[in-house]
Amino acid sequence: MSQQPTTETPKIAIIGGGPGGLTLARILHINGIASTVFERDEHALARPQGGSLDMHADTGMRALRLAGLEDAFRNVARYEDQDGKVCSPDGKLLFSDSDPDGERPEIDRTQLRQLFLDALPGGTVRWGQKVEAVRPLADGRYAVFANGGDGGEAGEPFDLVVGADGAWSRVRPLVSDAVPCYEGVIFCELGIDDADAQHPALAALVGHGKMFAKGRSRTLVGQRSSNAHIRVYAALRAPESALKLDTADPDRTRQEIAGHFADFAPVLRALITEAKLLAIRPMYALPVGHRWANRPGVTLIGDAAHLMSPFGGEGANTAMADGADLAMALADGNDWRQAVADYEAIMFPRAEEAADGAAEGLRGGVSEDAPDHILEHVAAARERAHPGNRVDDGASA
Ligand SMILES: Cc1cc2nc3c(=O)[nH]c(=O)nc-3n(C[C@H](O)[C@H](O)[C@H](O)COP(=O)(O)OP(=O)(O)OC[C@H]3O[C@@H](n4cnc5c(N)ncnc54)[C@H](O)[C@@H]3O)c2cc1C
Numbered sequence: 001m002s003q004q005p006t007t008e009t010p011k012i013a014i015i016g017g018g019p020g021g022l023t024l025a026r027i028l029h030i031n032g033i034a035s036t037v038f039e040r041d042e043h044a045l046a047r048p049q050g051g052s053l054d055m056h057a058d059t060g061m062r063a064l065r066l067a068g069l070e071d072a073f074r075n076v077a078r079y080e081d082q083d084g085k086v087c088s089p090d091g092k093l094l095f096s097d098s099d100p101d102g103e104r105p106e107i108d109r110t111q112l113r114q115l116f117l118d119a120l121p122g123g124t125v126r127w128g129q130k131v132e133a134v135r136p137l138a139d140g141r142y143a144v145f146a147n148g149g150d151g152g153e154a155g156e157p158f159d160l161v162v163g164a165d166g167a168w169s170r171v172r173p174l175v176s177d178a179v180p181c182y183e184g185v186i187f188c189e190l191g192i193d194d195a196d197a198q199h200p201a202l203a204a205l206v207g208h209g210k211m212f213a214k215g216r217s218r219t220l221v222g223q224r225s226s227n228a229h230i231r232v233y234a235a236l237r238a239p240e241s242a243l244k245l246d247t248a249d250p251d252r253t254r255q256e257i258a259g260h261f262a263d264f265a266p267v268l269r270a271l272i273t274e275a276k277l278l279a280i281r282p283m284y285a286l287p288v289g290h291r292w293a294n295r296p297g298v299t300l301i302g303d304a305a306h307l308m309s310p311f312g313g314e315g316a317n318t319a320m321a322d323g324a325d326l327a328m329a330l331a332d333g334n335d336w337r338q339a340v341a342d343y344e345a346i347m348f349p350r351a352e353e354a355a356d357g358a359a360e361g362l363r364g365g366v367s368e369d370a371p372d373h374i375l376e377h378v379a380a381a382r383e384r385a386h387p388g389n390r391v392d393d394g395a396s397a
Contacts, residue, residue: 009033010159010336013144015131015171017041019053019060019109019316020302021164022116023323025124026067031331036158037120038146040130044117048278049109051189051231052223054082056317057103063320064115066328072115077105081224083209086375091213091265094375099209106209108226109316131170134161134298142174142297160336161298162326164319167284169304175292176300180284180307182240183359185366187283187310188257190232190275197228199274205267206230212365213268218261219366222271232271235366236260245280253277283309283362288355291348294341301326306351311361314354322347 012028014021017039025035041047055061055077064073082102086095117125129146135155137143143155163171167180195203205211206222213220217237225231234257236243243260246253254277261269286307292300302319325346329339 008336010330011141011157012036012330013038013142013156013158013161014164015134015144015161015169016163016165016302016304017113017117017125018164018166018302018319019112019116020304020319020323021162022113022120022125023063023067023320024162024164024301024327025323026069026116026119027063027324027327028330029120029124030068031327033327033330035124037125038129038131038144039125039127042128044113044127045110046127049113051191051229052078052081052106052108052225053112053316054104054106054313056314059314059317059321061103061105063324066324067116067119069115069119072119073105073107073112076111076115076226077107078224078226079105081106081208083207085207085209085211087211087213087268089213089215089264089268091267096207106225111226112316131165134163134171134174136174136297140297159297160340163298163300163304164302164323166303167307169300171298172300172304174298175295176290178286178290180286183283183285183309183362185235185237185283185309185362186240186243187281188234188236188243188272188277189279189281190234190254190257190272191278192230192232192271192275193228195224195228195230199230199270201267202230202270202274203228205271213264214365215261215264216368217366218264220261220264220268220271230271230275232275234261234272237366240282243280245277250277253280285309285355285359288359289348289352290355291344291352294344296337296340299326299340299344301347305347306355308355308358309362310358311365312354312358314358318351318354321350 012035014035014037017037021037025037028035064070082099084097087093131146133145135143141157141159142161143157145155163169206224211222219235221233223231258272301322326343329343330336
């Protein structure tokens with residue numbers, strides 16, 4: 001299809017109000033471009049958004065700067081929670097460092113979402129709008145159907161529809177046949193509230209940041225969030241059907257998870273036995289290097305474009321970078337169709353590199369090997385950021 005250059009402003013629908021979609025909406029807004037965000041959640045606090053995220057300089061932090069939200073971010077971010085530890089399954093501390101001047105400040109997901117929501121004009125986000133389908137119209141626009149409205153009736157037309165709707169995107173099939181595949185690892189997500197007062201030993205174990213303990217095909221991660229909450233990820237390499245949440249008796253599932261970590265030291269296993277089970281998440285990913293031929297009027301950002309394992313800590317960061325790059329390209333005032341193609345050209349290689357790292361991180365991070373992989377990974381990252389890290393060998397966690 002040949003494109004005529006135009007300076008018209010497109011009518012934009014963003015499907016999904018996660019980190020990617022809200023970054024896009026906010027940066028468009030401060031550049032004078034309106035958008036509509038369709039979000040299936042009934043309201044901002046309809047469901048817990050998950051644990052803490054660290055923001056990376058070139059992606060998440062840059063997006064916050066372009067969104068004019070750096071100061072608001074600093075008010076809630078936790079610069080003091082960037083420490084890292086690696087333990088062996090028997091509780092021996094293999095590596096530890098403290099990094100209060102690090103460049104990866106932490107923020108809870110709920111707080112991050114709220115920063116963006118507070119900075120958008122009322123009505124930008126349409127809550128409780130689950131998009132069922134997006135269909136091309138004869139005039140080149142796309143109709144968005146929400147909440148069961150995917151029959152014959154007219155959906156709302158938009159010039160540009162951006163799929164920011166995560167792993168199981170309803171927009172992605174318009175540009176790509178790719179579907180996420182199971183990566184062989186189940187993440188069990190648990191939470192411990194008020195850890196400093198109620199569970200001081202676990203608070204000390206996790207410290208002010210993240211603690212990894214890697215066994216054979218099983219890895220435990222403890223991560224401090226705000227308000228002394230500890231988020232625990234118990235990851236195991238297993239068939240997807242190996243573990244299911246017993247909704248009638250989640251305690252039984254939690255005991256089953258603890259059983260998978262029976263050879264871990266009691267202090268580590270307590271991260272499971274003293275926690276509340278929050279979710280069982282089989283890890284899915286899109287193929288590394290997923291891309292598509294540009295289709296005028298539709299694009300994807302974030303997980304919808306490049307779902308990857310959380311082991312690289314890049315998913316939310318790259319989603320925000322995508323939102324920022326697409327918004328900046330559209331704000332340039334040139335042909336908006338070309339702007340979308342320009343954004344995709346920037347995003348594809350960045351996503352491929354991040355997804356490659358995340359896949360490698362998951363392969364090594366939850367594997368048959370001894371903890372060397374995680375140890376090397378954490379130590380190398382810290383050494384790059386701050387030469388002269390301390391390695392404690394032989395101490396107890
Ligand atoms: C256990 C775990 C830990 C992680 N840790 C990190 C980390 O430390 N650092 C990091 O950078 N990333 C991390 N990630 C990855 C990160 O969560 C995602 O990459 C990120 O949230 C993607 O943002 P997004 O905006 O693309 O999509 P999402 O966050 O998935 O947001 C999509 C939004 O779209 C809405 N939606 C979905 N479908 C529809 C529909 N049909 N209609 C309307 N709305 C819809 C959803 O309700 C949601 O609000 C982690 C992921 C997991 C699972």
